Amino acid sequence: MEITKTSTKPKVQEHDHHDDHHEQSFITKYIFSEDHKMIAKQFLISGIFWAIMGGALSSLFRIQLGFPDMDLTALSPIIGNWLTPQGKIDPEVYLALITMHGTIMVFFVLTAGLSGTFSNFLIPLQIGARDMASGFMNMLSYWFFFLSSIVMFISIFVEGGPASGGWTIYPPLSALPQAVSGSGMGMTLWLISMALFIVSALLGSLNYITTVINLRTEGMTFFRMPLTIWAFLVTAILGVLSFPVLLSAALLLIMDRSFGTSFYLSDIYIAGEALSNQGGSAILFQHLFWFLGHPEVYIVILPSLGITSEIIATCSRKPIFGYRAMVYSIFGIGVLSFVVWAHHMFISGMNPFLGSVFTILTLIIAVPSAVKAFNYIATLWRGNIVFTPAMLFSIGLVSFFISGGLTGLFLGNSVIDINLHDTYFVVAHFHIVMGSASFFGLFAGVYHWFPKMYGRMMNRTLGYIHFWVTFIGAYLVFFPLHYIGIAGFPRRYYSFTNFETGRIESFIDLNTFVSFAAIITFIAQFIFLFNFFYSIYRGRKASKNPWNSNTIEWTTPVEPGHGNWPGAIPKVERWPYDYSKPGSDKDFIPQNIPLSKTPESNMPDDSSR
Amino acid sequence: MNLIIGIILLLSLAVVFLLFRSTEILSVAKKKITHSFEDSNNSFNAITGVIFMVTSFIVVFWYSYDQFENYFLPMASQHAPEVEMLFWATMAVTFTVFLITQVMMFYFGYRYRYNKNRKAYFYPENHKLEIVWTVVPAIVLVGLVGWGLYKWNKIMGPPPRDAEIIEIVGYQFAWASRYPGPDNELGNANYKLIDVENIVGIDFTDTSSLDDFMPREIHIPKGKPVLFKIKARDVIHSVYLPYMRSQMNAVPGMPTQMWFIPTKTTAEMREETGNENFNFEIVCNKICGRAHFSMKHTVIVQEEWEYIKWKNEQKSWIEKNPDYYANFIKNNSTDVATLND
Known part of the structure; x- marks a missing residue:
């Protein structure tokens, strides 16, 4: 807290103050840390743990889909009673696996792991602040997330298994333990875990917003902020506005499950008994869920797009094309993301007129997304492109964002969605556009800012191998699913042996191929893990600004200490994208270099940037 | 079987480790500064990108053509051809965009890979261009939406009396x-x-x-x-x-x-x-x-x-x-x- 106060005091005092600020015990430094950099690392490591977990679960159910006859008895020491006596995965366990895979990947990896890591790490460093607005709230945010993680982790091992109604947990399936055994204790823990998660997300988001608005250093006007910060800001705003709605949906579901209310339940006869619940609406839950659920998709992808914008500009040695257009499109996406939710519900039985409205709104959101994609490509044009691993992952992200975004035009058009809804086409679409793309943003961010996090470099050769295996692998996994979806294969099917006589053969080979690719791609991630953990200790020492980048986090010491800058915080004099400016002999001019020092390269419109 | 898998895993770990150490040591020996941009890796990545793109397009075209009967279901209702018409129109639009953007991206990666004698072109904005690629997609989308809604209202509308x-x-x-x-x-x-x-x-x-x-x-x-x-x-x-x-x-x-x-x-x-x-x-x-x-x-x-x-x-x-x-x-x-x- 002291730190934030000092930043308004005159600079000389700050300097003095920070020289005697280094005594910290192990607990306050590494565990209950209030330092944004340490909290970012905590989120990152937790995110990595969950990513391995989510990936392992997906490998398991891909084995079921790709090699349905395989005897998994060899795995029984690990997964024990999840197997049937024949050594196959039990159908309910299969549903639990996909549910947990979805929940873990969407919330624990790509929301907490991604936003938690990079918003925390980069916001203070890139806007020139000593720390977050509230270090204490920031610490609480992590520890609520930790608690939430523990509850979710426990839920995997309870009697009856974890939640198994899909990550969207539509009631009545999720409300009635009679319907599926995962809707007993597993679902209760899922809801508790998500409630804690929402607390964590809100504490984090409020902090990010406050910090960006209030703690920018001198000269850091809004339109001089790097696009990463814009993306994190809008992401945080989306989180603050949408997560409470999920909390309300979860609370009502808890009431229905445990206290006999009928918010979502009506006219149900199950397990030989007619329930007394009447008057509820199962559709209500879907509206509430997707009111969060759709902004959530953008909460997942926007930080990645922000990271990519920064890396593509740096590694093309060129300003990002259309900076303002990028900012406006981030805002456009943010605002529109709140009014498109019912495109997940075209055939839910809601009024078809609503379907028409949401088709129009949904396809509008494609416009700012298209602008972003075109701007990335324009940035590459006539650049001087350096393929660092981070740059490769950024280009991979743009490739996925385009491929997956385009299939959105099919699903967003209600009439086409009639046939494609809940098929593998949907699975392909969102795994490419929000799954793979966001993951690539995460990887890009780690490779790019690793030197700032740990003061060392990650190995480039391993980075290249990791990229090519993952990039090709992800396309091999998800692209074929489009065909399976167009053929009308429903998602969340344990097996297709009973599916439409004569059609089961059509994609057996393709499914085996996809599973094979998925497992290889998953295993390849261990190259990254090795590179990551080994480089923390044994990587080559980094220089202060290894990528010749303009943003001010690279003006800190190689390993920034508490308070980030040992002396005064640099004053920001220009926008962050002065790469390869004509007249300048270097191909980058950091943000803290005043215009008065670069008369040879100044331009008439510099003051407007 | 388990033993074999174990050995394979162990060996791959060893390979990864050796790769890590050898490239680190090599780069130290060559006294490369960490951001030495222009090296064989850069060209390798640029060229691999282009190869990947070309190969993928060939495979996608071949598979889509060869397996058409397999993934495209016969149509057995009166509105099915109308839905499919819009589907394939959307496919035409999106695939064109897909092709152009991916080709440009990987080609630019190759064409403009790092060269220390060249300087990137300082090109922060172009309002005309940005307006074009905002308005053109918007118009195309209006077309797709209008078409879609017309069919949607028909299909989801009230059923005929004699149903x-x-x-x-x-x-x-x-x-x-x-x-x-x-x-x-x-x-x-x-x-x-x-x-x-x-x-x-x-x-x-x-x-x-x-x-x-x-x-x-x-x-x-x-x-x-x-x-x-x-x-x-x-x-x-x-x-x-x-x-x-x-x-x-x-x-x-x-x-x-x-x-x-x-x-x-x-x-x-x-x-x-x-x-x-x-x-x-x-x-x-x-x-x-x-x-x-x-x-x-x-x-x-x-x-x-x-x-x-x-x-x-x-x-x-x-x-x-x-x-x-x-x-x-x-x-x-x-x-x-x-x-x-």
Whole structure:
């Protein structure tokens, strides 16, 4: 807290103050840390743990889909009673696996792991602040997330298994333990875990917003902020506005499950008994869920797009094309993301007129997304492109964002969605556009800012191998699913042996191929893990600004200490994208270099940037 | 087997480790500064990108062409070709954009890879260009949306008056169907009346329910509009008929409906697909529990005269279950009156 106060005091005092600020015990430094950099690392490591977990679960159910006859008895020491006596995965366990895979990947990896890591790490460093607005709230945010993680982790091992109604947990399936055994204790823990998660997300988001608005250093006007910060800001705003709605949906579901209310339940006869619940609406839950659920998709992808914008500009040695257009499109996406939710519900039985409205709104959101994609490509044009691993992952992200975004035009058009809804086409679409793309943003961010996090470099050769295996692998996994979806294969099917006589053969080979690719791609991630953990200790020492980048986090010491800058915080004099400016002999001019020092390269419109 | 997998894992770990150490040591030996940009790696990555792109496009084109019969289902309802028309129009638009953008991206990566003698072109913005690529997609999208909504309103709009009405009820893990019988009116039903025999909870105090019948398989006539009145007993299910390009969720407590006009009989489809066991099936397409994957129901499309003949042969439910009906009337008549109030 002291730190934030000092930043308004005159600079000389700050300097003095920070020289005697280094005594910290192990607990306050590494565990209950209030330092944004340490909290970012905590989120990152937790995110990595969950990513391995989510990936392992997906490998398991891909084995079921790709090699349905395989005897998994060899795995029984690990997964024990999840197997049937024949050594196959039990159908309910299969549903639990996909549910947990979805929940873990969407919330624990790509929301907490991604936003938690990079918003925390980069916001203070890139806007020139000593720390977050509230270090204490920031610490609480992590520890609520930790608690939430523990509850979710426990839920995997309870009697009856974890939640198994899909990550969207539509009631009545999720409300009635009679319907599926995962809707007993597993679902209760899922809801508790998500409630804690929402607390964590809100504490984090409020902090990010406050910090960006209030703690920018001198000269850091809004339109001089790097696009990463814009993306994190809008992401945080989306989180603050949408997560409470999920909390309300979860609370009502808890009431229905445990206290006999009928918010979502009506006219149900199950397990030989007619329930007394009447008057509820199962559709209500879907509206509430997707009111969060759709902004959530953008909460997942926007930080990645922000990271990519920064890396593509740096590694093309060129300003990002259309900076303002990028900012406006981030805002456009943010605002529109709140009014498109019912495109997940075209055939839910809601009024078809609503379907028409949401088709129009949904396809509008494609416009700012298209602008972003075109701007990335324009940035590459006539650049001087350096393929660092981070740059490769950024280009991979743009490739996925385009491929997956385009299939959105099919699903967003209600009439086409009639046939494609809940098929593998949907699975392909969102795994490419929000799954793979966001993951690539995460990887890009780690490779790019690793030197700032740990003061060392990650190995480039391993980075290249990791990229090519993952990039090709992800396309091999998800692209074929489009065909399976167009053929009308429903998602969340344990097996297709009973599916439409004569059609089961059509994609057996393709499914085996996809599973094979998925497992290889998953295993390849261990190259990254090795590179990551080994480089923390044994990587080559980094220089202060290894990528010749303009943003001010690279003006800190190689390993920034508490308070980030040992002396005064640099004053920001220009926008962050002065790469390869004509007249300048270097191909980058950091943000803290005043215009008065670069008369040879100044331009008439510099003051407007 | 486990041993082999273990050894393979161990060896790959060793390879990764050696790669790591050797490249680190090599780069130290060459005294490269960490951001030495122009090296063989840079060209390697640029060229691999182009190779990847070209190979992918060839494979995608080949597979899409070669496997067309496999993934493109025959169309068996009147609106199916209209849906597919829009689908393939969207495909044309998106694939063109896909092709252009991916080619540009990987080509630029190759063409403008780092060269220390060249400087990147400082090009922060171009309003004209940005307006173009905002407005052009917007116009194309307006076209797609307009087309889509026109068809959507038609397909989801009110069914024709002469539609054959059939009630479909989803429950874990099967479907039931009920026909209105000669009076063309479905009798009342109430979920509280459901039991092992009366699986959709028909209320027999309603006289229009007396001629309702519940066949084992759904029969529908070719060339006539068919209206499904959809219900669910326990959790959400989804009535999905891929060949008809029709789908609608079945929601407990909220009746839904969908209608379509079949254009191919089961016999015709058997001929077309060359599969003599072919059947249209309603498949469940909303996760509903343990046996979600095997929840299906056969639909038989017949010529209209066959259909009428079949319908006239059907016995009403109470005719098949006279004891149940007698008991029902004896026990439930007063209860049901209160239930329905």
